[in-house]
Amino acid sequence: MNELLVKLSECIEFGKINMASPYPPQMKGQEGADEITRRALEEGVPPQDILTNGLMPGMERIGVKFRENKVFVPQVLMSAKAMSTAMLHLKPHFLSGAAKQKGTFIIGTVLGDLHDIGKNLVGMMVEGNGYKVIDLGTDVGSEKFIEAVKQNPEAVVGLSALLTTTMVSMEKITKEIKDALPGTLVTIGGAPVNNDFCTKIGADNYSPDPQGVVEYLNSKIA
């Protein structure tokens, strides 16, 4: 495989944003995701290859390490930043259709809840694994989710809640999405949520961590 893409995947895995970035210490002074993506495009590597064989494997590796407690949120955020820097170069190619994302994921924190760090982390990881992510923010009610699915009919919906009181809202939103748009897949997460609750409210999947939802999406969409 293209040497550049191997390097790019390492930049994502280890969070090397650009040449100037001092992180990670062992890659100081080397090119980062920014320069390598630009160079790959200049050398004619197809944008789709850059996404699929460069960025995504790196993001997947960091996601697995996070799940296994080998790295922590700050390192994941470094990887996500490297990823989003590379994506800036690829954006025009997504718009022109030269590169395609795997599918669309709509995420939001449910009505009554304002927690967003966990949700943001999930959004970043899903995006890094090749999906278009529409982040509806916090305190989001059914109408907003339903509207977003109408505009993106194949999208999967992710709901986040951090309080037991707002889990009630999760139940209501899941039901209303399913009533309005049968067949829409809903996946849920957040500290107080678990598998039993997922089954009880008729959601399709519960994942304790971002990598779990990536695997779920890969099994359903990709």
Added chain:
Amino acid sequence: MIHTVSYSFSELTLDRNYLSAMLGFPDGVLPEPFDQYVAEAIQEAESLCEIRGAFCFPEKSEFIAKNSCISVDGIEFGIGKTVAKELRNSTSVALFICTAGEGISRRSRELLAGKNPVLGYILDTLGSMIVETATDQLQKEIMRIALSQGFSITNRYSPGYCKWSVGDQHKLFSFFPPNCCGISLTDSALMHPIKSVSGMIGLGKEVKFREYTCDLCSQVECFHKNYMKRSGIQSAV
């Protein structure tokens, strides 16, 4: 009577090793460049925080419903068996709320969505630690008052932990004037600013404060539990 306190950032003794543990790094050793980010976050936090708290000593409290509820000035808190057991020997309680203010979350959100997500995340975590540390101070203030009247205090317990419903925050807030310390409560029992905590402390001649309370909690993976273990604090009572 409502007692209020406010603290400046420099009055709080922040345990950097604990912050590292909260960020995920268990040994208190932060790899480069996260140590610099932490230093930067601490510097920024100084001007971002507005640390305030309030507490009160309701007049009458008694255990009811097979001791899993406590009635405080006629308002019933469903504290659950675990917390009730800890408060068992209390003859009265103190209620408290405390916040680090909105500034730190606002700044953190801005950084997370923009130029510096790592610094944003560290500020968010620091905000959690600030409010917890400020609540430690507030608890000492409650202890000082209790001691002056010949009472000891229990640990603090919060709605939302140990099967005590988070919805009971509405009852707890009814003891404080609206928007006390700038904290408001949503219908879903979420405090605003986010970096806020609320809770109850038992007072009595026979109550004990204990170093280790993790045995009360069923959470399996928890940095706090791991941190306590590593620090050698793990003997119950």
